[in-house]
Amino acid sequence: MWEQxxxxxxxxxxxxxxxxxxxxxxxxxLLAVRRVKGQWAALIALALALMLAVAVWRMxxxxxxxxxxxxxxxxxxxxGAVVLAAVFLFHLVDQSGHMAxxxxxxxxxxxxxxxxxxxxAYGFGGFLEGVAGFGTPEAIAAALLVGMGxxxxxxxxxxxxxxxxxx
Numbered sequence: 001m002w003e004q005x006x007x008x009x010x011x012x013x014x015x016x017x018x019x020x021x022x023x024x025x026x027x028x029x030l031l032a033v034r035r036v037k038g039q040w041a042a043l044i045a046l047a048l049a050l051m052l053a054v055a056v057w058r059m060x061x062x063x064x065x066x067x068x069x070x071x072x073x074x075x076x077x078x079x080g081a082v083v084l085a086a087v088f089l090f091h092l093v094d095q096s097g098h099m100a101x102x103x104x105x106x107x108x109x110x111x112x113x114x115x116x117x118x119x120x121a122y123g124f125g126g127f128l129e130g131v132a133g134f135g136t137p138e139a140i141a142a143a144l145l146v147g148m149g150x151x152x153x154x155x156x157x158x159x160x161x162x163x164x165x166x167x
Contacts, residue, residue, distance in 0.1 A: 002058075002059060002060055002063060004057065004059075005057060005058070008056050008057050008058070009056065019052060019056055020052070022048055022052060023045040023046070023048040023049040023052065024045070026041075026044060026045050026048055027041050027042065027044075027045035030044060030045070046068060049068075050064050050065070050068060053067075078134060079135075082134045082135050082136055083139070085136060086135070086136040086139040086140055087139075089128075089131075089136070089140060090139070090140050090143055099144070099147065102124070102144065103144065103147055103148055106119050106120060106148070107148070113150070116148065117145065117150065120141050120144055120145055120148070121141055124137075124140075124141060124144065125137035125138075125140075125141045128140050128141070
């Protein structure tokens with residue numbers, strides 16, 4: 001049985017915490033400074049975390065790999081479920097013809113593009129957050145805003161709003 005040491009670097013908490021921050025720091029550095037693609041930055045950070053777990057925390061390699069696999073599965077399952085539900089909901093509404101009705105009704109309420117964005121973000125987004133949650137409003141609201149003719153930059157910003165009010 002392996003027991004985790006909380007201060008494996010010479011018994012010093014600050015040094016151990018700094019060592020634990022290496023994969024996170026490398027991930028942020030690779031994304032922000034080096035402009036490495038996200039999947040490659042994540043794989044490099046995972047490799048660093050595995051090496052530190054085995055070398056510094058003395059975790060058995062098989063257990064480190066099992067923990068990494070569990071973490072990947074634990075992260076992918078909810079994200080995959082939300083994306084699948086969001087795509088299904090969007091296609092259901094779109095194929096039934098109701099998406100055009102939603103676009104038209106929002107367009108009829110006001111000609112002001114700012115108010116249209118707020119209606120989509122807070123009104124429709126709040127409903128979607130209650131129905132599906134976990135990022136679904138951003139995906140659906142972004143697609144709806146594109147369908148309404150919003151520029152990508154403004155659409156991206158507006159698509160984040162739905163998560164603020166209901167959450």
